[in-house]
Amino acid sequence: MTVSVAALIVASPALAQEVQPVPAPEPSQVPLIRMAPAEDEQVEEPQDQGEDGEPASTELPPEPVVAIPQEWAPVPTTPEGRSAYGYYLAGRSALASGDTQQGAVLLQQANRLTPEQPRLREQAFTAAILAGDLKFAAGIVPDAPGVSPTITEAGQLIRGIETYLADGARKANRLLAERPVEMPHDRAATYAQVWIAAEAGDWNRALAAPPADFDPISTLVARSNRARLLEIRRRYEEAENEWKELTAHAVAGSLFRLGYGEFLERRRRGEEALALYTAAIQAGQAEPRIYLAQQRVMNKQRPPATLRYREGVAMSLRTAADQMVAQNANEFAAVYLRLSQQISPNAQTQAYIGQTLINGNLPGAGRAVLAEIPPSEGPLYANARAQRGMSFDKSGMNEEALAEFKLAAEAAPDDAPIVYALANMLIKMERFEEALEILNGPLLNTADQIYEVRFMRGAALEAVGRRAEAEAELNAALALQPNEPSALNYLGYLWVESGERVDEGIALIQRALAADPEDGHYLDSLGWGYFKSGKPEQALEPIEKAVAKEPAxxxxxxxxxxxxxxxxxxxxxxxxxxxxxxxxxxxxxxAEVEAKLKDRLNQLPYDRVAPAVVPATQP
Incomplete structure (x- = not known):
């Protein structure tokens, strides 16, 4: 089972402070996954530095990186007459539009025509990773002088996994032992290699202690792999000692209870496993799988089998991806997940890849990956469509977002968060009646409905002119969360704008501003309240501040x-x-503003003022 290191770091600040994080690429390093540079982009190559900060001298200068020439003579072309230029530019265009598969294919074609060009080789390599074509990436790993370890070490990791898949564990183990993967991908490689070594029969390497320079979290993860492999080796006492020490960890122990419990189940010690699961549940430290494990023991069902070697390799890479996600290094995570998917394909990892690419500012690539999850996956398909919807929404593509939320809701009509997201999108698009139909439906309009549903319904009712109902909903929302500034401001502004309860409205808005003094909308509401109460001098300062914060x-x-x-x-x-x-x-x-300009200032809008006629010059 995957150890959720991401959840550990987020939920346990004490351990997060203790941990020396796995290094993410420095700003000066080349990103692992990136778009091709623009035509006029100036890319500086990283320089090694000495202790005094000056560039370090070397006896032999590195070979110069050959720039892609402005002109080839003749231009490299395929037998069909297609040029390297055309493939390169078309590949960049496809990547920019989010079509990673096509972009990778086109850049691969350009690379085949110009194999001597190192920068193009890097771009073809990263595009292949992005598209999941790891076999091609493994064959063109850039290793020229000056290439960042972020890329070269990723290439060695990919080479090792591709060798494992194509030629077996023995050859892969030998490759990774002769040329170990170094920083910043050494942890992922170590997690995976112990399983490869075990499959190859190299038990000394498989059961070796974690490297001394590993940070605390990586050490714990490596030890959990060791515990599983000790069990496979039938060294049960040593395996249990590892599990006992892992589960006794003051902060991280809860992460390893499921693994220890499954070990106990396989050792026919179901009562001990049940006590472990029950203690986790009672302490509020249980993930969903622990509830399932508890039921399994109580029902005297068969325990889960030990992991097969290949499953262990895939699990280890997913765990490494968890670490990278926790540290916002989504590019690394995407590579590890691609490798895991190559080894043991499943829809859950596919969804994880898509979400990681989106979080890594590659929304087109992420949406393309999520689109591959079929409807037969049920809830996972619905979640993938909802993720696509959120990504389209963030990109300002409202119609595309709405279509995805509708697909998600059709696939999971009883999933309240997905249906709520659909209603939210409809409100954003000012389709209030459709949103109300959903909000008033039996799934969301329940006796114990949450604040967010009440607030959204109140906003929709106000937008369609049903003010009394809107006030009732907003009051109900505030009853659930009395100090929520959004509802305080919304109801306060509604009262101010109506002119009926201006002073009460101002009081609510002031409470909203106390919670968030810099919010431009709340400042405007306060100023407008003063204006409506006949105090324009008092209104001026908050509204001027509001315009400064919300100029558009x-x-x-x-x-x-x-x-x-x-x-x-x-x-x-x-x-x-x-x-x-x-x-x-x-x-x-x-229409209202144009009327004010005309009636008060006798002005037309600037875009309707006819240009002055300049008289022709006499000869």
Missing amino acids: NAEINDHLGDVYWALGRQKEAGFQWQRVLTLDVDDKRR
Whole structure:
């Protein structure tokens, strides 16, 4: 079972402070997965430095990196007449659009035509990793002088795994022993190699103690692998000693209870395993699999078998990916997950790859991976579609996001978070009636519904003009979370705008601002409350601050124009109203602002003023 190191670091700050984290690439290093550089991008090669910070001298200077020439004479082409230039530019374009598979294929073609070009080789290598074509990547590992270890060591790890898959454990074990994978991929390689060594019969290497320079978390993970391999070797007493020490760890012990419990089950010590699982549940430290394990023991079902060697290699790489995700090194995680998927394909790892690529600022690649999860995967398919929806939403692609949320909801109609996400997307697109139909449905409109549903329903009701119902929902939301600033501001602004309960509205808005004094929307609400209560002088400062924080918000700029007008600052009012018309403004507000410009200042919007006619010059 995968040890969730990511969960450990997030949930256990004490251990996180103790740990020396696995190094992620330094800013000066070449990213492992990246887009091809722009035509005019200047890429500086990293330099080694001496102790005094100056570049270190060497007896033999490195071979110069040959730049991709501005012109080839003749231009390298395929027999069909397709040029290296064309493949290179088309590959970059495909990667930029998120089509990683096509981008990798095109850059591979360019690399085949120009194998002497190191920079293009790097780009073809990283594109192949991104697309999951690890066999091709293993065959073109860049190893020229000056190439970052981030890339070269990833290449050696990929070589080792590809050798394992193609030629077996013995050859892979020999390759990784003769040329060990070094920083920054040494931990992932160590986790995987002990399983490869065991399969190859090299038990000295398989059961060796973790390297002395490993950080505390990596040491614990390595020891859990050792415990599993000791069990396979039938050295049960040593295996149990490892598990006992792991589960006794003051902070990380909960991570290893499932592994120890499964060991006990296989040793026909079900009562001890049950006590371990029950203690974890009672302490509030149980993951879902522990509940399943508890039921399995109580029902006297067969315990899970020991991992096969290949499963152990795949599990180890997923665990290494967990570490990288916890440290926000998503590029590394994506590589390890790709390798794990090559060894033991499953939809769960596929989903993990997609999420990791999205988190690593490669949304197109991540969405493409998630799209490959078939409907037959049920809840996992629904989750993948929801992840795609969130990614499209973040990219401002509303229609695409809505389509994905609908697919997710169709696949999992009883999944409240997914249905809630669909309603949220509809509200964002101002399709309030459709959103209300979902929010009022039996899945979300329950006796114990959460604050978020109440608040969202209140906002939708207000948007369609059902104010009394909106107030009731917002009050119900505040009953659940009395100090939630969003609801305080929303209800307060509703009262201010209606002009009926202005002072009460201001009081709610002030409570929202106390929770978040820098929020531009709350500042605008407060200023507008003062304006509506006939105090434009008091309104000026908070609304000016609001405009500074939300300069593209049409409503806030409109409010500032109204305040300026009330203070007799007509030119500034006109400027603000003209500015409103340059922003993303709805038809209703546009008509109102244009009327103010015409009736109060006798102005047309700037974009409707006819250009001055310049008289022709007489000869």
